[in-house]
Amino acid sequence: MTTLPASPAAVDAPARQNRPVRLSVDCMGGDHGPSVTLPACKVFLAKHAEAELILVGKPGALAEAAAWPRVRIVDASEVVEMHDPVEIALRKKRDSSMRVAIQQVKGDDAPADACVSAGNTGALMAVARYLLKTLDGIDRPAIASVMPNQHDGYTTMLDLGANVDCSAEHLLQFAIMGSALVAAVDGKEAPTVGLLNIGEETIKGSEVIKQAGELLRTAHASGLINFHGNVEGNDIFKGTTDLVVCDGFVGNVALKTAEGLASMLSNFIKQEFTRTPLTKLAALVAMPVLKHFKDRVDHRRYNGAALLGLRGLVFKSHGSADALAFENALSRAYDAARNRLLDRVHQRIDVAMKTLPGSAVAAVADVVPSPRQAA
Amino acid sequence: MTTLPASPAAVDAPARQNRPVRLSVDCMGGDHGPSVTLPACKVFLAKHAEAELILVGKPGALAEAAAWPRVRIVDASEVVEMHDPVEIALRKKRDSSMRVAIQQVKGDDAPADACVSAGNTGALMAVARYLLKTLDGIDRPAIASVMPNQHDGYTTMLDLGANVDCSAEHLLQFAIMGSALVAAVDGKEAPTVGLLNIGEETIKGSEVIKQAGELLRTAHASGLINFHGNVEGNDIFKGTTDLVVCDGFVGNVALKTAEGLASMLSNFIKQEFTRTPLTKLAALVAMPVLKHFKDRVDHRRYNGAALLGLRGLVFKSHGSADALAFENALSRAYDAARNRLLDRVHQRIDVAMKTLPGSAVAAVADVVPSPRQAA
Numbered sequence: 114m115t116t117l118p119a120s121p122a123a124v125d126a127p128a129r130q131n132r133p134v135r136l137s138v139d140c141m142g143g144d145h146g147p148s149v150t151l152p153a154c155k156v157f158l159a160k161h162a163e164a165e166l167i168l169v170g171k172p173g174a175l176a177e178a179a180a181w182p183r184v185r186i187v188d189a190s191e192v193v194e195m196h197d198p199v200e201i202a203l204r205k206k207r208d209s210s211m212r213v214a215i216q217q218v219k220g221d222d223a224p225a226d227a228c229v230s231a232g233n234t235g236a237l238m239a240v241a242r243y244l245l246k247t248l249d250g251i252d253r254p255a256i257a258s259v260m261p262n263q264h265d266g267y268t269t270m271l272d273l274g275a276n277v278d279c280s281a282e283h284l285l286q287f288a289i290m291g292s293a294l295v296a297a298v299d300g301k302e303a304p305t306v307g308l309l310n311i312g313e314e315t316i317k318g319s320e321v322i323k324q325a326g327e328l329l330r331t332a333h334a335s336g337l338i339n340f341h342g343n344v345e346g347n348d349i350f351k352g353t354t355d356l357v358v359c360d361g362f363v364g365n366v367a368l369k370t371a372e373g374l375a376s377m378l379s380n381f382i383k384q385e386f387t388r389t390p391l392t393k394l395a396a397l398v399a400m401p402v403l404k405h406f407k408d409r410v411d412h413r414r415y416n417g418a419a420l421l422g423l424r425g426l427v428f429k430s431h432g433s434a435d436a437l438a439f440e441n442a443l444s445r446a447y448d449a450a451r452n453r454l455l456d457r458v459h460q461r462i463d464v465a466m467k468t469l470p471g472s473a474v475a476a477v478a479d480v481v482p483s484p485r486q487a488a
Numbered sequence: 489m490t491t492l493p494a495s496p497a498a499v500d501a502p503a504r505q506n507r508p509v510r511l512s513v514d515c516m517g518g519d520h521g522p523s524v525t526l527p528a529c530k531v532f533l534a535k536h537a538e539a540e541l542i543l544v545g546k547p548g549a550l551a552e553a554a555a556w557p558r559v560r561i562v563d564a565s566e567v568v569e570m571h572d573p574v575e576i577a578l579r580k581k582r583d584s585s586m587r588v589a590i591q592q593v594k595g596d597d598a599p600a601d602a603c604v605s606a607g608n609t610g611a612l613m614a615v616a617r618y619l620l621k622t623l624d625g626i627d628r629p630a631i632a633s634v635m636p637n638q639h640d641g642y643t644t645m646l647d648l649g650a651n652v653d654c655s656a657e658h659l660l661q662f663a664i665m666g667s668a669l670v671a672a673v674d675g676k677e678a679p680t681v682g683l684l685n686i687g688e689e690t691i692k693g694s695e696v697i698k699q700a701g702e703l704l705r706t707a708h709a710s711g712l713i714n715f716h717g718n719v720e721g722n723d724i725f726k727g728t729t730d731l732v733v734c735d736g737f738v739g740n741v742a743l744k745t746a747e748g749l750a751s752m753l754s755n756f757i758k759q760e761f762t763r764t765p766l767t768k769l770a771a772l773v774a775m776p777v778l779k780h781f782k783d784r785v786d787h788r789r790y791n792g793a794a795l796l797g798l799r800g801l802v803f804k805s806h807g808s809a810d811a812l813a814f815e816n817a818l819s820r821a822y823d824a825a826r827n828r829l830l831d832r833v834h835q836r837i838d839v840a841m842k843t844l845p846g847s848a849v850a851a852v853a854d855v856v857p858s859p860r861q862a863a
Binding site: 261262263274277278309311318319320322345346347348349350351359361362363365366367368369370371372373374375376377378380381382385386388392394395396398399401402403405406409410 | 636637638649652653684686693694695697720721722723724725726734736737738740741742743744745746747748749750751752753755756757760761763767769770771773774776777778780781784785
């Protein structure tokens with residue numbers, strides 16, 4: 114892949130900006146399909162009086178939504194199943210709801226501003242990349258999501274699994290794109306960036322991480338990002354920085370480890386409170402407090418990962434999302450589109466390419482072949 | 489470093505096996521020094537009627553232990569501080585309590601069978617490696633520890649931070665050493681081994697991980713390990729396998745992420761139960777249940793990481809350990825020594841070197857220079 118400097122025209126906001134924000138929704142994706150996505154869309158529409166939706170699904174499957182206001186239904190004859198290999202999604206199911214939904218955000222005159230799917234991650238990333246292509250200056254899209262933190266806010270983290278072998282330049286690209294995401298969705302124009310490492314000192318970590326630290330410091334000195342320095346795994350939940358950057362392997366392990374621990378602790382609490390009649394009584398008394406605690410760390414509130422670096426906005430919901438979780442993914446996509454995330458990423462990358470010595474951002478694309486290109 | 493096949497004599501149990509198990513303790517290490525280590529040693533001695541201790545500390549600092557039974561005090565004039573760089577510990581403080589304690593486990597006629605220190609990890613690893621050297625067939629020592637799991641047991645994991653850039657062969661070495669550790673401490677002769685990855689399928693992961701998968705499958709076919717396959721971050725807490733193998737960067741991030749999440753959740757629970765007079769009342773009622781829950785996941789119970797791959801047993805306690813936690817580290821070291829962990833690691837590596845085609849285990853040592861050799 115060759116990355117050329119972005120033409121100024123490409124950075125301009127597209128014409129579609131003057132109409133209400135419109136999302137395309139892969140209604141068939143995820144473990145539950147329309148039984149979850151449709152109720153979520155209904156609640157989302159009620160909460161966002163300006164929003165419009167393009168619902169994509171099998172003919173007839175979305176019939177109940179036909180009469181809803183601000184909705185258009187688009188048929189797709191196939192569905193990418195959760196266990197379908199990437200190749201099937203990419204080469205066989207050419208009329209899948211996933212693919213048709215992504216198609217809606219392609220091009221400057223695209224019908225929709227962001228696409229949301231709960232379909233399988235590998236397929237979604239591959240199809241989105243194939244259809245939309247990457248932005249100038251980006252050779253690897255990344256997956257960004259949020260985790261709750263000690264400040265009752267959340268920490269944005271990327272990459273969470275799209276890229277297993279990352280170079281220092283990739284990590285810089287992630288930092289720039291992630292900063293644009295936090296700026297768009299959280300309104301923090303100069304979010305702090307942490308580089309995930311195994312110690313705070315600059316001498317710590319692998320060779321790639323040390324090189325990435327150098328690049329991030331240079332980008333910080335150029336005013337491109339607000340680099341805090343190295344952070345460790347526990348800083349994600351401490352909320353030491355707004356953004357945590359890491360390669361997809363490490364990010365995915367951290368995410369799954371956190372999910373696994375949360376799940377175990379939640380089971381243990383349940384077990385303890387149902388052990389005897391006496392503990393069940395204690396549970397009754399403690400219920401409202403535990404409920405409040407549970408709501409505070411409810412993972413459904415954090416659903417909706419952004420696929421960053423593509424020429425179109427795509428958001429990924431957890432496959433097992435229920436209606437509340439899927440609605441949150443819709444809201445995140447809506448906020449991102451409304452706050453022009455795509456243009457912001459584009460602009461930041463464009464400035465970075467013009468600013469950094471030797472074009473550290475783009476350099477990698479000419480040198481390193483992307484292992485995902487074949488996918 | 490050159491790794492030679494182990495001579496049969498080296499695998500034989502040393503003469504010291506016929507006396508009671510004896511630990512050497514760096515009493516000055518950790519955030520609290522003797523105020524924590526001495527009470528821990530006292531309780532440990534009371535619980536282990538056969539055990540003997542060599543207590544190492546500054547002259548006079550351990551005076552209260554002079555009259556204890558089964559104890560010998562050894563003086564050391566210096567202390568490796570928690571913030572001391574590796575170079576200071578290694579080259580300047582040649583009479584540190586850490587170094588003298590490690591010296592006690594060196595050689596076949598060593599006075600002690602295992603050493604325990606709460607001193608800083610980098611210094612401990614470097615000094616231990618310098619004094620003890622690595623076992624034949626091992627070119628990088630690793631840090632192994634345990635995490636609680638859903639089965640109310642624990643999952644052993646390595647490496648947790650000693651090696652940031654690992655090859656597939658290193659991961660195989662970790663699997664073999666880790667299996668010996670679980671066999672020695674938990675009595676499971678063929679513990680299941682999981683390779684930490686970002687998906688269960690063999691095609692997932694980085695190049696190194698895929699190669700490691702191949703090596704581990706070969707080792708499994710040869711009966712050297714009981715390889716389950718790939719596992720993900722959440723499997724650590726599910727207890728899918730007895731052992732989880734990963735490089736030190738990923739392992740350290742996973743460990744710190746888990747610590748950070750646990751700490752945040754624990755703070756949130758405290759906050760919720762102290763929010764109002766009513767929730768404080770609920771806390772009183774729920775107290776015994778919460779206490780039981782807390783005990784179950786108390787990280788102090790899991791204190792005591794093994795430094796594996798050295799010609800002597802060294803255990804690392806968390807620097808901030810209290811007496812209960814430090815006592816657990818002592819107990820883990822005691823169990824490992826009593827069950828001849830060192831001989832077991834030696835034997836397994838020796839068999840692996842003789843069994844695996846092209847000596848996959850040792851091959852790496854001749855090819856890849858260890859970045860830690862200079863330390």
